[in-house]
Amino acid sequence: MDDTEESPMQHREVDIAIIGAGSAGLSAWHAARKHSDSVVLIEGGEYGTTCARVGCMPSKLLIAAAEAAHQARDAGGFGIRVSGVEVDGRAVMARVREERDGFVGRVFTSMKRIPEEDRLTGHARFEDPHTLIVGEHTRVTARAVVIATGSRPTWPSMFDAAGDRLVTNDAVFEWEDLPESVAVFGPGVIGLELGQALHRLGVRLRMFGVGGALGPFQDEVVRDYADRTFSEEFSVDPDAKVESIERDGDAVVITFVERDSGETLTERFDYLLAATGRRTNVDRLGLENAGLALDDKGVPRFNRFTLQCLGEGDDPGHIFIAGDANQALPLLHEANSEGRIAGDNAGRFPELRAGRRNVPLAIVFTEPQMATVGEGHAELEKRLGGCDCLAVGEASFEDQGRAVVMRRNRGLMRLYGEHGSGEFLGAELFGPRVEHMAHLLAWALEQKLSVSEMLAMPWYHPVLEEGLRGGLRDLNANLQQGPAITERCMECGPGD
Numbered sequence: 001m002d003d004t005e006e007s008p009m010q011h012r013e014v015d016i017a018i019i020g021a022g023s024a025g026l027s028a029w030h031a032a033r034k035h036s037d038s039v040v041l042i043e044g045g046e047y048g049t050t051c052a053r054v055g056c057m058p059s060k061l062l063i064a065a066a067e068a069a070h071q072a073r074d075a076g077g078f079g080i081r082v083s084g085v086e087v088d089g090r091a092v093m094a095r096v097r098e099e100r101d102g103f104v105g106r107v108f109t110s111m112k113r114i115p116e117e118d119r120l121t122g123h124a125r126f127e128d129p130h131t132l133i134v135g136e137h138t139r140v141t142a143r144a145v146v147i148a149t150g151s152r153p154t155w156p157s158m159f160d161a162a163g164d165r166l167v168t169n170d171a172v173f174e175w176e177d178l179p180e181s182v183a184v185f186g187p188g189v190i191g192l193e194l195g196q197a198l199h200r201l202g203v204r205l206r207m208f209g210v211g212g213a214l215g216p217f218q219d220e221v222v223r224d225y226a227d228r229t230f231s232e233e234f235s236v237d238p239d240a241k242v243e244s245i246e247r248d249g250d251a252v253v254i255t256f257v258e259r260d261s262g263e264t265l266t267e268r269f270d271y272l273l274a275a276t277g278r279r280t281n282v283d284r285l286g287l288e289n290a291g292l293a294l295d296d297k298g299v300p301r302f303n304r305f306t307l308q309c310l311g312e313g314d315d316p317g318h319i320f321i322a323g324d325a326n327q328a329l330p331l332l333h334e335a336n337s338e339g340r341i342a343g344d345n346a347g348r349f350p351e352l353r354a355g356r357r358n359v360p361l362a363i364v365f366t367e368p369q370m371a372t373v374g375e376g377h378a379e380l381e382k383r384l385g386g387c388d389c390l391a392v393g394e395a396s397f398e399d400q401g402r403a404v405v406m407r408r409n410r411g412l413m414r415l416y417g418e419h420g421s422g423e424f425l426g427a428e429l430f431g432p433r434v435e436h437m438a439h440l441l442a443w444a445l446e447q448k449l450s451v452s453e454m455l456a457m458p459w460y461h462p463v464l465e466e467g468l469r470g471g472l473r474d475l476n477a478n479l480q481q482g483p484a485i486t487e488r489c490m491e492c493g494p495g496d
C-alpha cells in the first residue's frame with residue numbers, strides 16, 4: 001500500500017461500547033462485563049482518569065504541602081518557635097508530580113486487567129444511534145452505549161488575552177516550580193482549593209469572582225462568613241469588577257477595582273488560572289446522529305436512577321450517560337456509582353434496574369473546610385420555606401473546645417430540619433475537618449434520622465463533633481422538639 005492510500009476502516013460489532021476510560025467509564029466496563037464478554041472501552045485522550053491525573057489527587061497533594069507550610073508558620077501560636085520556614089517550590093512540585101504519577105500508575109495497573117482487544121484508542125462520535133466512528137479508523141456497532149466522556153475546564157473569551165499564560169488545573173500540576181504570582185478567576189471549588197494552597201506556599205495571589213458566589217455555599221450566612229474568613233487570609237473578591245486583561249511580555253496585566261479601597265489598580269501576574277467551571281464533553285460526540293432528547297445545554301436528558309438517556313420522542317433507548325458527562329453531580333464517588341449503574345443497565349438492556357443513589361455529599365479541602373450535605377439550602381427554601389416547614393439550627397466553631405485547643409476555632413455551620421416530622425434534611429458546614437462531620441450527617445440522612453435521634457447518639461469529649469451536637473441542639477430547639485439553648489449544655493464537657 002502506498003503512503004497516500006488510506007487504511008481501510010476496521011469494523012467491530014459488540015454488545016456494549018463505553019466511551020471514555022475515566023472513573024465512570026472504568027466502573028461501567030467492570031459492571032457491563034458481568035453480563036457480556038463483548039464490551040469495548042474507547043479512550044480518545046490520556047489514560048489515567050481526570051481524578052488521578054489533574055483532579056482530586058494532585059490537588060490534595062498540593063494542599064497537603066500548603067498545610068505543612070501553614071502549620072510550621074502557625075507553630076508560634078503554641079509557643080513553638082520554628083524559624084525561617086522556607087518553601088522549596090521545586091521540591092514541592094516534584095513531590096506532587098511523583099505521588100501523582102503513583103496514583104496514575106495504579107490506574108494503569110488496574111487497566112491491565114482489561115484485555116487489549118477490548119480497548120480502542122481514538123475519539124468516538126456517533127454516526128447513527130448504534131454506530132460509533134472511533135478515531136476515523138474503526139466503525140463500532142453496539143447494542144448498547146455508555147457515554148462517560150467527562151468534562152473539561154471552560155472560561156470566558158476575555159481570558160484568551162493572557163495567551164499561553166492562561167492556565168487551568170490541567171497545567172498546574174506540571175509546573176516544575178511555583179510561580180511568583182497568580183491571578184485566580186473563579187472562587188468556586190477548584191479556585192479556592194488551588195488558590196489557598198498556592199497562597200500558603202508563598203505565591204502572590206488575587207482571586208476574582210462574579211455575582212458574589214463563593215465555594216459550594218447557597219446559605220448566605222455561611223457564605224458571608226466564609227468570605228470574611230478567606231478575605232482575612234488572601235485577596236478574594238467574589239463580585240469583582242475587572243476592567244481589562246492584557247498580555248505584556250511574560251506577564252498577564254489585570255486592571256480591576258480593588259474591593260476594600262474602591263481604587264482602580266493594575267497588577268502584573270505570572271499566570272491567569274481559570275477556575276470558572278467545567279463543561280461536559282458531550283458536545284463533540286455527534287449527538288445529533290444519536291437520536292437523543294437534549295436539554296437546553298445540549299446534554300442528553302436521562303433518568304437519574306437508571307442513567308438511561310431519553311430518545312427524541314422521549315422514549316428511553318439503548319444509550320446511557322454517567323459521570324461528569326451528564327453534569328448532574330460532577331464528583332468522583334458519583335462518577336463511580338453512576339458508571340456502575342449505567343454499565344449494569346447497558347449489560348442487561350432492554351431489562352433495567354433502578355440503581356441506588358446516595359444523598360448529596362460534597363467536601364471542599366480548603367482550610368477551614370467547606371461541605372454540603374443533602375438538598376441545597378436554596379432548594380429546601382423553595383420546597384419548604386413557603387409553608388414555614390423549614391427550621392434552621394446554627395453553631396459556631398469560634399468557642400468550640402477542641403477547635404480552640406487546636407487553634408482551628410474558625411467556622412460556622414447551618415443545619416436544616418423539617419417541622420413536624422423533626423427529620424434532618426441537610427447542612428452547610430464551614431469549619432475545621434468538617435469532612436468527617438459531613439460523612440456523619442450524610443449517613444444520618446441516608447437513615448432518615450430525626451434530629452432527636454441523632455442527638456441520642458454517643459458524643460465523645462473533647463472532639464470537634466461536639467460542635468455539631470451544639471448545632472443539632474439548636475436545630476432541635478427551633479423544631480420545638482427540645483429545650484431552647486440559653487446556655488452551654490450543662491451535662492456536656494467544657495467547651496462542647
Ligand SMILES: Cc1cc2nc3c(=O)[nH]c(=O)nc-3n(C[C@H](O)[C@H](O)[C@H](O)COP(=O)(O)OP(=O)(O)OC[C@H]3O[C@@H](n4cnc5c(N)ncnc54)[C@H](O)[C@@H]3O)c2cc1C
Nearest residue numbers: 020022023024044045050055056124150323324330331332
Ligand atoms: C482540580 C480538580 C479537583 C477535583 N477534586 C475532587 C475531589 O476532591 N473530590 C471529588 O469527588 N471530585 C473531585 N473532582 C471531580 C472529579 O475529578 C470528577 O468528577 C471525576 O473525575 C469525573 O470522572 P469521569 O469518569 O466522569 O470523567 P473523566 O475521568 O474525565 O473521564 C472521561 C474520559 O473520557 C475521555 N473522552 C472524552 N470524550 C471522548 C470521546 N469523544 N471519545 C473517547 N474518549 C473520550 C476523556 O479523554 C477522559 O479520559 C475534581 C476535579 C478537578 C478538575
Ligand SMILES: NC(=O)c1ccc[n+]([C@@H]2O[C@H](COP(=O)([O-])OP(=O)(O)OC[C@H]3O[C@@H](n4cnc5c(N)ncnc54)[C@H](O)[C@@H]3O)[C@@H](O)[C@H]2O)c1
Nearest residue numbers: 186187188189190191208209210213275276277330363364
Ligand atoms: N473537593 C471536591 O470535591 C472538588 C474539587 C474540585 C472540583 N470539584 C468538582 O469540579 C467541579 C467544577 O469546579 P469549578 O471550581 O471549576 O466550578 P464551580 O462551579 O465550583 O466554580 C466556578 C466559579 O467561577 C465563578 N465564575 C464564573 N465565571 C466567572 C468569571 N468570568 N470570572 C470570575 N469568576 C467566574 C463562578 O461564580 C463560580 O464561583 C465542581 O463543581 C466539583 O463538582 C470537586
